[in-house]
Amino acid sequence: MKITLKNCYLFILSFLVVLFASCSVTDSRYERLLGTVCFVNLYESGKENIYDEIFERLRQIDDEFDLFQPQSDLYRINAFSDERPVLVSDDVFTVLEMSQKVSALTNGAFDITVEPLVALWRITSDTPHVAEQYEIDQILPLVDYRNVILNPQDKSVQFTKKGMKIDLGGIAKGYAANEVVRICKKYKVRRAVIDLGGNVYVYGKKKKSGLWNVGIKNPEHPDMAPLVKLTLPEISVVTSGIYERYFETKEKLYHHILSPSSGYPVDNELNSVSVISEDSMLADALTTAFFVLGRKESMKIIPSLREYFGVQIEAVFIQKNHNIFFTKKFPYKYTVLYEDWHSASD
Ligand code: AMP
Ligand code: MG
Numbered sequence: 001m002k003i004t005l006k007n008c009y010l011f012i013l014s015f016l017v018v019l020f021a022s023c024s025v026t027d028s029r030y031e032r033l034l035g036t037v038c039f040v041n042l043y044e045s046g047k048e049n050i051y052d053e054i055f056e057r058l059r060q061i062d063d064e065f066d067l068f069q070p071q072s073d074l075y076r077i078n079a080f081s082d083e084r085p086v087l088v089s090d091d092v093f094t095v096l097e098m099s100q101k102v103s104a105l106t107n108g109a110f111d112i113t114v115e116p117l118v119a120l121w122r123i124t125s126d127t128p129h130v131a132e133q134y135e136i137d138q139i140l141p142l143v144d145y146r147n148v149i150l151n152p153q154d155k156s157v158q159f160t161k162k163g164m165k166i167d168l169g170g171i172a173k174g175y176a177a178n179e180v181v182r183i184c185k186k187y188k189v190r191r192a193v194i195d196l197g198g199n200v201y202v203y204g205k206k207k208k209s210g211l212w213n214v215g216i217k218n219p220e221h222p223d224m225a226p227l228v229k230l231t232l233p234e235i236s237v238v239t240s241g242i243y244e245r246y247f248e249t250k251e252k253l254y255h256h257i258l259s260p261s262s263g264y265p266v267d268n269e270l271n272s273v274s275v276i277s278e279d280s281m282l283a284d285a286l287t288t289a290f291f292v293l294g295r296k297e298s299m300k301i302i303p304s305l306r307e308y309f310g311v312q313i314e315a316v317f318i319q320k321n322h323n324i325f326f327t328k329k330f331p332y333k334y335t336v337l338y339e340d341w342h343s344a345s346d
Contacts, residue, residue: 036197174284
C-alpha cells in the first residue's frame with residue numbers, strides 16, 4: 001500500500017490563529033518546543049527578561065515531558081513504571097492527576113495509556129503504519145487508565161501491567177499554556193497571546209474593546225481564512241482536529257486521535273472540536289476526549305464537568321457535514337465566515 005505522508009506541522013500554518021487573534025506580531029517570540037511551535041506575544045518592548053523566563057520554563061517542561069530523552073520523567077515512567085514506582089516532578093504529577101480525572105469523567109475516552117497504540121500507528125512519524133486488527137488486539141489489553149497508580153505522598157507513578165506506556169501529547173501543551181499565563185500574572189503583564197501549537201490563550205485585555213478575536217481553523221482548508229471567529233475576554237481556546245496530524249492512503253485518512261476502546265483513529269461525525277475554558281490543561285484534555293466521545297455524548301456531560309472542575313467549559317463542534325454546533329447558551333459572540341458552513345443547534 002502506498003502511503004503519502006502529509007506533514008501538517010507547517011511552521012507558517014501554526015501562526016494563523018495567532019495572527020487572527022492579535023493582528024500584530026511585534027515584540028513576539030517563538031521557539032520549537034513540545035513537538036510544535038510555541039509562540040508568545042507580550043505586546044510590549046523591553047520585556048526580554050519575561051520572554052526569557054517564559055521560554056526557559058517551556059524548555060524545562062519540554063525536557064520533563066520528552067518521550068525520547070533518557071533523563072526525562074516521561075522516558076523513565078515508560079521504561080520502569082511497569083516494574084516499580086517511579087518518582088516524577090511536580091509538573092508531570094500535576095498533569096497525570098488531571099489526566100486521570102478527565103479519564104474517569106469521560107468514561108475513558110481520554111486515556112494516556114494509548115501510547116502503545118500511538119507507537120503502533122506512528123501517525124505523526126515519517127513511517128506511518130496501517131495497523132492490522134491482530135496487532136491492535138495484542139495491544140488493547142495494555143490500554144486502560146485504571147491500571148495507572150498515582151501516589152500523591154511521594155509523587156510516584158506505577159503501572160499494574162507489564163508493557164504499559166503513557167503519552168501526554170493530548171494534555172501537556174495545555175499545562176504549558178497555563179504555566180505561561182502564571183508567569184504573565186507574576187509580572188503583571190497587561191496583555192499577551194500564547195499559542196502553543198493550537199493551544200491558544202488570550203490573556204489580559206486587548207486595547208479598546210478589551211476583547212480578543214480568535215479564529216477556529218477551517219478543517220478542510222486549515223491554511224486559509226478561519227472558519228469561525230470568536231470574540232472573547234481572557235480565556236483559552238484549544239482545538240483538536242483531524243487535519244492537524246494525519247496520513248492518507250489511497251483509501252482512507254488516518255489521524256492522530258485514537259479510540260482507546262477500538263484502537264483505531266476515531267471515525268465519527270467530527271472534523272474538529274474546540275474547548276474554551278480558563279484552564280488550558282483541562283481544555284486540552286477535553287478536546288481530545290470530546291473528539292472521541294462525539295458531539296452528543298460530550299454535550300451531555302459538559303454540565304457535570306463544569307460543576308466538578310468549577311470552571312467555564314464551552315465547546316464548538318465542527319462536523320464533516322458543515323454543521324457547527326455550539327454549547328447551549330454559548331456566551332461569546334461568534335461569526336461563521338464561510339457561506340457553505342452553518343451554525344446548528346440540537
Ligand atoms: P490533541 O491534539 O490534544 O487531541 O492530542 C492528540 C495527541 O494525544 C495524539 O497525538 C496522541 O499523542 C495523544 N492521544 C491520541 N488519542 C488519545 C486519547 N484517546 N486519549 C489521550 N491521548 C490521546
Ligand atoms: Mg488535547
